[in-house]
Amino acid sequence: MLIGDVVGGVGMRALLEHLPALREEHRPDVVVVNAENAAAGTGTSPRQARDLLDAGVDVLTGGNHTLRKTDLLPLLETEPRVLRPANIAVRAPGRGLVTVETAAGPVSVVNVLGAVFMDAAHSPFAVIDDLVERAAAAAPVVLVDVHAEATSEKIALAHHLDGRVTAVVGTHTHVQTADARVLAGGTAYVTDLGMTGPHDSVIGVRTDVILRRFISGLPGRFEVAEGGVLVQGAVVEAGADGRAAAIATFSVEA
Template structure:
């Protein structure tokens, strides 16, 4: 089976390129399950209920997120109501939402999806390694096909978790840094890995933000209100091929689609 994972969707530009390219990608790659990281979809910071519905209407099966999921409080109720909208599982107990789910494809194949957040250069959360242990054990009885979205800053933390989970999950995909990496491969135990899926948003930008504003902040070190860039949207993601019987990955490849206006 084929799972298409699409990296962090940033603002309207990201949503537009997703809407214009998703059907073609699904048909071309014979995709069985679509997972999208949507934590930056609402003007670059957070997510709204309307955008969640927009994604599902496009055919997205599961939405993962990260540290920006808490930026818009209006999403909190949706996190509790919508089982296919995930937030990182290693936040403290009692918060809205969930960090794991098992979902069925149109052919009835069950796929587990786990959402975790890193701790290096980020928040002081529960250990993502130990939380992964717990969640894998929780869903292993339902399916051997498990995808992990690890929303983390440090490359070393992502690589380490990939090796730690090798042979126990089908794929681990890194998100958060918005730059697609070229290190996709299948680890010794059969887990497909990539450090970052990349960003779905404006290419003429600084990781999705208007380049003028980002440069101003670096030059002056003063607070600058960021705005999402709009020009030259690009979709970045990863395609995973998984053996349905064993849950082991048989292929992994980067995906990139541009809508260039220049």
């Protein structure tokens, strides 16, 4: 089970409250959560990371905001289950790949950042083959979180990896897409898992703040909204060989 970008304290509370029911319904062997917006919309605090791991999340993935919270940096070095995109910076602390043990066997998780409209040190295509080779050597099931702005980049990466990984899922744009499918080679794909947070907003931020910015052109402090909270993500079914059999998105009112 993969859960889309957790936004702010409201998203954290919703996920922690509803995770037991999601586990009961879907019986996942592994839970992966993108938490790079958990700390008031920008980054993840060490306490939030610990709370999620303590609640049974197996791996936390990140994105373009992961390095914003400097107090998280030591945890990136010491806790392998807290990832940052492998290509976010040349000498960034932490890692973009981890293999975890589950009741169904080992699962590898890879985290990369898009390069189109984003500040990645390298294109994800420049690093992904090596990452996937290492991930597949450690586990038959390989899940890839592509934190990217451009739909085309996410789809292209999925086709590049089709048949070599179990799933490629997109994060970052905070809008759940309707294109979940299994590609010809057996790789599950969805362009964006969606957002775990307030949907009465502009991708998580108070609507009035964003409208003022667009209309007046004046900068304003982004504030996380509160209403219309949903927990969004996808469930991937895979065989022992790591090939995906199905993928289905979910959106739960919190």
